[in-house]
Amino acid sequence: MLKKIQGRFILAAMAAFGTVMLLIIVGINAANYYRTTSMQDHLAGALLEYGPRAFSKPETPPPPERGMAGRNPEAAFMTRFFTVHCDTDGRIKAVSRDYISSVDEETAKAYAQAVLSKGRERGYYEDYRYLVKRDEKEITVLFLNAAVHIQSMRSLLLVSLTIGASSLLMVFFLILLFSRRAIRPYMKNIERQKRFITDAGHELKTPITSIATSADIAAMEHEGDEWIDNIRRQAARLTKLVGDMVALSRLDEETPFPEKSRFSVSEAAWETAEAFAVLAKAKGKRYSQHIEENLTLYGDRGSIQRMISILLDNAVRYSDDGGEIQMRIYRRRGKVCIEVSNTCDLPDVSDLDRLFDRFYRLDESRSAMTGGTGIGLSMVQAIAETHGGKASVQSADGKEICFKVVL
Numbered sequence: 001m002l003k004k005i006q007g008r009f010i011l012a013a014m015a016a017f018g019t020v021m022l023l024i025i026v027g028i029n030a031a032n033y034y035r036t037t038s039m040q041d042h043l044a045g046a047l048l049e050y051g052p053r054a055f056s057k058p059e060t061p062p063p064p065e066r067g068m069a070g071r072n073p074e075a076a077f078m079t080r081f082f083t084v085h086c087d088t089d090g091r092i093k094a095v096s097r098d099y100i101s102s103v104d105e106e107t108a109k110a111y112a113q114a115v116l117s118k119g120r121e122r123g124y125y126e127d128y129r130y131l132v133k134r135d136e137k138e139i140t141v142l143f144l145n146a147a148v149h150i151q152s153m154r155s156l157l158l159v160s161l162t163i164g165a166s167s168l169l170m171v172f173f174l175i176l177l178f179s180r181r182a183i184r185p186y187m188k189n190i191e192r193q194k195r196f197i198t199d200a201g202h203e204l205k206t207p208i209t210s211i212a213t214s215a216d217i218a219a220m221e222h223e224g225d226e227w228i229d230n231i232r233r234q235a236a237r238l239t240k241l242v243g244d245m246v247a248l249s250r251l252d253e254e255t256p257f258p259e260k261s262r263f264s265v266s267e268a269a270w271e272t273a274e275a276f277a278v279l280a281k282a283k284g285k286r287y288s289q290h291i292e293e294n295l296t297l298y299g300d301r302g303s304i305q306r307m308i309s310i311l312l313d314n315a316v317r318y319s320d321d322g323g324e325i326q327m328r329i330y331r332r333r334g335k336v337c338i339e340v341s342n343t344c345d346l347p348d349v350s351d352l353d354r355l356f357d358r359f360y361r362l363d364e365s366r367s368a369m370t371g372g373t374g375i376g377l378s379m380v381q382a383i384a385e386t387h388g389g390k391a392s393v394q395s396a397d398g399k400e401i402c403f404k405v406v407l
Contacts, residue, residue, distance in 0.1 A: 004385075005186065006179050013175045014168070021164045029157050036149050037129070041122060044131040044144045047081060080145035084112035085138055093138070100145065112141045124150070194249045201246040208242065211235045244375040248358070251382040265295040265304065265336055269329050272305045276312040280325055283316065289327040297336050297407055299387045304407075307383045308338065310376040311403050315342035335389070341402035352393045352401075356381040380405065 082103055083096045095108045103111075115125055116139070121132045127147040133140045212235040219228045269291050280287035297304065308327075315325045319342035328339040346352075354360045359374035377391075380403070384391040389407035 005183055009179050009183055010172070010175050013179075014172060017171050018168055021167060025160045025164050028160055029153070032156055033153060036153060040129040040144055040146055040149065041131060043079065044081075044122075044129060044142050047079075047144070048083075048131060048133045048140060048142050082108055082143050084108055084141045084143075086112065086116070086141070087138055088134075088136075090116050090139065103143075108143070111143060115141055197245055197249040201242045201249075204238070204242050208235055208238050212239070241375070244379065248375055248379050248382060251379065251386055260299050261301070262296055262298045263301040263304075265297045265329065266291050266293050268301055268305050269308055269327075269338075272308045273312060273327060276309075276316060280316050284322055285316065285319055286322075286324045288325070290330070291327075292330040295329065295331055295336055297387070299407070303383045304387070307380050307405065308340075310380050311338070311340040311405075314376060314403070315340050318342065318344055320344055336407045338405040338407070339402060341400060343400050346395055346398040346401060349395045349398045352395060355393055356391065377403075 080100045080102075082098075082100045084092060085094045085096070086092050090113075092109050092112060095105050097103060097105065097108060111125060111128070111130075115123075115130050115132065123130060124146065125143070127145060127150060128143040129146040129149075130144070131142050133142070212232065215228055215231040215235060219225070219232065222228055273289055273291075277287050277289070312325075312327065315327075319325055323343040325342045326340070328337075330337055356377050358378045381391045384405045384407065387407050389405060391403065391405045393401065393403050395401045
């Protein structure tokens with residue numbers, strides 16, 4: 001129980017911190033990408049409009065947003081670009097490579113054709129930021145060398161991801177170190193609850209035993225008295241309820257089964273199911289089972305038998321008159337699956353998962369008639385979880401219900 005709560009606390013804390021780190025990394029890189037591409041687009045626009053004059057100091061300076069390159073006297077030596085001129089149909093007329101030497105004419109033409117085929121006005125292609133200008137006479141595509149900027153963006157992304165991953169790892173170890181201290185008050189509360197249930201169970205056993213014994217003695221003197229019979233039934237029910245509550249409380253302990261061993265699930269199921277097959281037949285219900293042979297499991301044999309017993313008892317109690325009960329135990333993908341189904345008439349199928357809640361019942365009146373305590377399915381779920389498995393319930397049409405345990 002402690003490890004499960006600690007694990008959930010660590011998972012929640014890491015999910016919160018990881019989300020914040022992811023948002024920070026995405027925000028930093030998105031802002032850097034937007035700033036870098038904006039600068040390149042402004043420079044490319046200035047080059048398309050003013051050409052090499054964008055680097056000089058003309059008498060009539062270009063607009064501020066397009067004149068960024070002109071502010072830096074070294075821009076002419078740092079900026080590398082080439083332009084491709086096409087007619088309105090996309091046929092290449094000329095290539096200008098005066099400000100670049102690493103691209104030949106054929107490569108420049110191939111780049112322009114690839115960019116025009118995309119139908120976009122701007123973007124990245126290879127190591128270049130391109131900008132397409134269209135007018136009535138021609139189409140001009142400018143390719144601005146952005147290798148340094150692309151590498152810078154990639155480096156920032158790599159550095160931010162590395163820092164983020166390192167931060168996650170450091171925070172994980174810190175949370176792991178302080179998680180026990182953080183959940184200590186919660187664990188103390190759980191321990192108090194378990195101690196209360198255990199102590200109350202022991203305290204209740206004495207008066208319940210006294211009531212049951214007194215009822216047995218009174219029954220000897222007044223045989224057939226319905227009030228005495230009712231006292232005996234209710235005393236037996238209380239005894240079972242107290243026992244189930246104490247057993248369920250023990251299942252919440254960190255090591256409920258200190259002496260686990262490998263045993264045959266097939267044999268354990270055969271032993272448990274035999275009595276319920278006779279009981280179902282005596283109540284006029286059809287019972288069938290399929291238990292795969294040689295199924296083994298590492299765990300507590302007694303608790304697994306108790307789980308199967310609860311599921312079968314539940315099926316016999318709540319199946320309709322003349323109904324059908326089926327049990328299937330098999331292995332699938334290396335896991336042992338236990339399925340118990342029975343025909344019934346469910347009033348509501350929307351809250352079936354609540355059947356595993358303690359004391360929850362779909363039909364209070366019928367549950368009172370059958371004598372159930374409302375804890376059985378909670379114990380099924382607890383036993384499954386202590387063996388690293390899970391329990392589930394489903395009903396397709398409300399006419400049949402199936403409980404499945406995967407171990």
